[in-house]
Amino acid sequence: MASATETNPTEINPTEIEVPRGLKGVVVTETRLSDVRGLEGFYHYRQYSAIDLAQQRSLEDVWHLMLLGELPDAAQLSAFRARTAPLRRLPDGLRPLLPALAAATARSGPLAGLGAALSIAAADRGVRPLYDTAPEQRIEDALFATALVPTILTALHRLQQGEQPVEPRADLTYAANYLYMLTGREPEPAQARAIEQYLIATVDHGFNASTFTSRVIASTGADLVACLLGGLGALSGPLHGGAPSRALDTLDEIGTPDRIDDWIRAHVLAGDRIMGFGHPVYRTEDPRSRMLRTVAEGFGGELIEFAVTVEQRVEAILAELKPGRELHTNVEFYAGVVMHLCGLPREMFTPTFAAARAIGWSANILEQAADSKIIRPAARYVGPPAPQPVPAPQGPLPR
The missing domain is CATH 1.10.230.10 (Cytochrome P450-Terp, domain 2)
Known part of the structure; x- marks a missing residue:
C-alpha cells in the first residue's frame, strides 16, 4: 500500500512546518473584507479607510458595505433600513425566556446571556447549517442575527437591573436605537454619533482571535449563529474584547x-x-x-x-x-x-464591542462559507514517547 506521501506528493509532514507561536503573521486565507497594516497604523474595510468611514458615514452604510459588498446610495440605504428595522424585534419564541436568562447570567452580565439567547432565536427561526443553505439565505440569517444582537443585549441588561426591556424603534438609527433601548431615553445626537463612530471603528479588524474563531467554525459548515457564538467566546477574553x-x-x-x-x-x-x-x-x-x-x-x-x-x-x-x-x-x-x-455602564462596554464586531464576524462567516475548506491545523506532540505499555489495572475491571 502506498504511503500518504506517495499518494499525494503535495502532502507536507506537519512536524516539518515551523510557524510562530500563536500563528502570528501566518497567512491562512485570502479575504476581500479588511486588512490591518500595523507598521503604517492603518486599517480598512474593503477598499475604504475604516477611520474615514467612521468619520463620514453611518453604521448602516458600513453594515451594508460589509455584508452586501458596497456602500449604499440613498435609495439603497433607505431600503436597507426598512429591511433591517423589523429584524430588531425580539422573536416570540425568545421573549418569554429572557427573564430566566437574565437571572441566570446576572453575575456574569449580558454577554454571557447573549449566546444562549441567540441560540434560542436561531432555533426559533429555523436557521440551518451554512453547508445546507444558499448564499441568499445566509445573508438573511446574517442580517437577522446582527440586527437582533443589540436588542438582546439591552434587554438582558435592563432585566438584570430590575427594569423592563425597551422595544426598538424603527425611526432611530442603529446607534441611537441601541442607546434608547439601553436607557429608555432618546439620546442626545452627539452621544448617538459618538457611539456610532465607536461601533464603526470596531466592526472588523483583520484576522483577530474572534474573527479567526468564527471562520474556523464556519469552515465546518455549522450554522451562522454557531459561528457567532464562537466569536463571542473569544471576544470575552480580557486580552481581546474584555479590556x-x-x-x-x-x-x-x-x-x-x-x-x-x-x-x-x-x-x-x-x-x-x-x-x-x-x-x-x-x-x-x-x-x-x-x-x-x-x-x-x-x-x-x-x-x-x-x-x-x-x-x-x-x-x-x-x-x-x-x-x-x-x-x-x-x-x-x-x-x-x-x-x-455617553452614559454606558461598564458592564456594557464589551457587549457594545460585541454588537459591532458581530457585523464583521458575519461578513467573514459569509466569505468563508462561499469558498470553504475545513480549517484543520496540526499540533506538534511533545509528551512522553508513544506507544508505551499500558500499566496493569490495580483491581478487577468493571463488568
Whole structure:
C-alpha cells in the first residue's frame, strides 16, 4: 500500500512546518473584507479607510458595505433600513425566556446571556447549517442575527437591573436605537454619533482571535449563529474584547494627576501589563485610539483631560525606562472613556464591542462559507514517547 506521501506528493509532514507561536503573521486565507497594516497604523474595510468611514458615514452604510459588498446610495440605504428595522424585534419564541436568562447570567452580565439567547432565536427561526443553505439565505440569517444582537443585549441588561426591556424603534438609527433601548431615553445626537463612530471603528479588524474563531467554525459548515457564538467566546477574553472597562479601571486606580508618574513607574518596572496600552499588530499609534481621543475631546471634561495626561506620561516614562520599546494606547483606552461619557455602564462596554464586531464576524462567516475548506491545523506532540505499555489495572475491571 502506498504511503500518504506517495499518494499525494503535495502532502507536507506537519512536524516539518515551523510557524510562530500563536500563528502570528501566518497567512491562512485570502479575504476581500479588511486588512490591518500595523507598521503604517492603518486599517480598512474593503477598499475604504475604516477611520474615514467612521468619520463620514453611518453604521448602516458600513453594515451594508460589509455584508452586501458596497456602500449604499440613498435609495439603497433607505431600503436597507426598512429591511433591517423589523429584524430588531425580539422573536416570540425568545421573549418569554429572557427573564430566566437574565437571572441566570446576572453575575456574569449580558454577554454571557447573549449566546444562549441567540441560540434560542436561531432555533426559533429555523436557521440551518451554512453547508445546507444558499448564499441568499445566509445573508438573511446574517442580517437577522446582527440586527437582533443589540436588542438582546439591552434587554438582558435592563432585566438584570430590575427594569423592563425597551422595544426598538424603527425611526432611530442603529446607534441611537441601541442607546434608547439601553436607557429608555432618546439620546442626545452627539452621544448617538459618538457611539456610532465607536461601533464603526470596531466592526472588523483583520484576522483577530474572534474573527479567526468564527471562520474556523464556519469552515465546518455549522450554522451562522454557531459561528457567532464562537466569536463571542473569544471576544470575552480580557486580552481581546474584555479590556475597555479594565482600561477605565486603570484611570480609577491611578486616581489623581499627582499619582500618575509613581503608578506608571511601579508597573513598568514590575513588568505589569498596563491595560489599554499595546497591540499585537500596531507598531505605531492605533488609529482607532487616535480617532476616539478626538471624539472624547469633543465632550471635554476632567476625565478626558486626565486620560490624555496618563497617555502622555506612559509613553514618556516608558521611553525613559525602556528605550526603544514602542507602547501606545490601543482602541480600548479611549473606547472606555467615550462609552462612559455617553452614559454606558461598564458592564456594557464589551457587549457594545460585541454588537459591532458581530457585523464583521458575519461578513467573514459569509466569505468563508462561499469558498470553504475545513480549517484543520496540526499540533506538534511533545509528551512522553508513544506507544508505551499500558500499566496493569490495580483491581478487577468493571463488568
